[in-house]
Amino acid sequence: MELESITRRITAAETAAGRPHGSVRLIAVSKVQPAARVEAVLQAGQRVFGENYVQEAAGKWPEWRAAYPGVELHMIGPLQTNKLKLALDLFDAIHTLDRPSLAEKLARQVQARGASPQLFVQVNTGDEPQKAGIPPDQADAFIADCRALDLPLTGLMCIPPDDQDPVPHFRLLRQIAGRNDLTGLSMGMSSDFETAIAEGATHVRVGSAIFGARDYG
Numbered sequence: 001m002e003l004e005s006i007t008r009r010i011t012a013a014e015t016a017a018g019r020p021h022g023s024v025r026l027i028a029v030s031k032v033q034p035a036a037r038v039e040a041v042l043q044a045g046q047r048v049f050g051e052n053y054v055q056e057a058a059g060k061w062p063e064w065r066a067a068y069p070g071v072e073l074h075m076i077g078p079l080q081t082n083k084l085k086l087a088l089d090l091f092d093a094i095h096t097l098d099r100p101s102l103a104e105k106l107a108r109q110v111q112a113r114g115a116s117p118q119l120f121v122q123v124n125t126g127d128e129p130q131k132a133g134i135p136p137d138q139a140d141a142f143i144a145d146c147r148a149l150d151l152p153l154t155g156l157m158c159i160p161p162d163d164q165d166p167v168p169h170f171r172l173l174r175q176i177a178g179r180n181d182l183t184g185l186s187m188g189m190s191s192d193f194e195t196a197i198a199e200g201a202t203h204v205r206v207g208s209a210i211f212g213a214r215d216y217g
């Protein structure tokens with residue numbers, strides 16, 4: 001079970017960064033993993049999970065939620081507006097608020113339901129054309145627009161470019177969050193979560209290092 005070693009590494013990274021124990025939330029990313037692997041991690045006590053696909057999550061999590069009280073589910077993949085209602089039924093947090101049309105539809109749903117999931121604005125820190133997220137130079141305006149829509153924001157999220165040092169991206173995200181009074185920083189994955197914690201991550205999204213490689217077969 002790799003969960004225990006990842007949890008230990010997170011604690012060590014918190015200590016090394018002079019941050020209190022428990023200041024980083026581990027999101028175990030279970031997308032496309034076999035049920036047996038996810039169940040083993042649930043049985044080991046992990047309750048916070050991340051999924052990328054609404055349909056996939058809808059097929060497996062209602063049952064696990066019933067069987068394992070206290071599950072907290074985070075949506076970390078691109079969210080299509082036609083799946084928004086289903087997503088709001090399923091998820092406790094959305095890390096991929098990445099465009100005005102989604103913010104507007106989300107605001108209407110949140111108002112109708114009288115409740116909101118935790119919300120993170122995804123910032124495309126590398127300005128990559130193929131990647132989702134608000135460009136860094138438009139982030140302040142987008143955050144202000146979300147607030148004008150009464151959307152309660154928890155923080156920001158980024159996925160740095162594959163082929164670059166993630167540190168400048170983590171720092172940029174932290175900077176944008178700081179000047180907008182946002183405390184949540186969803187950053188860091190299997191390969192760089194300790195670096196992200198040193199740079200202030202509050203939520204790390206770790207998949208393959210816990211569950212093993214994903215088989216998309």
Ligand SMILES: *Cc1c(COP(=O)(O)O)cnc(C)c1O
Pocket residue numbers: 029031052076077159189190191205206207208209
């Ligand atoms: C799949 C995924 C992860 C987990 O990636 P690993 O490298 O397996 O830890 C984290 N964040 C997002 C947005 C993902 O899509």
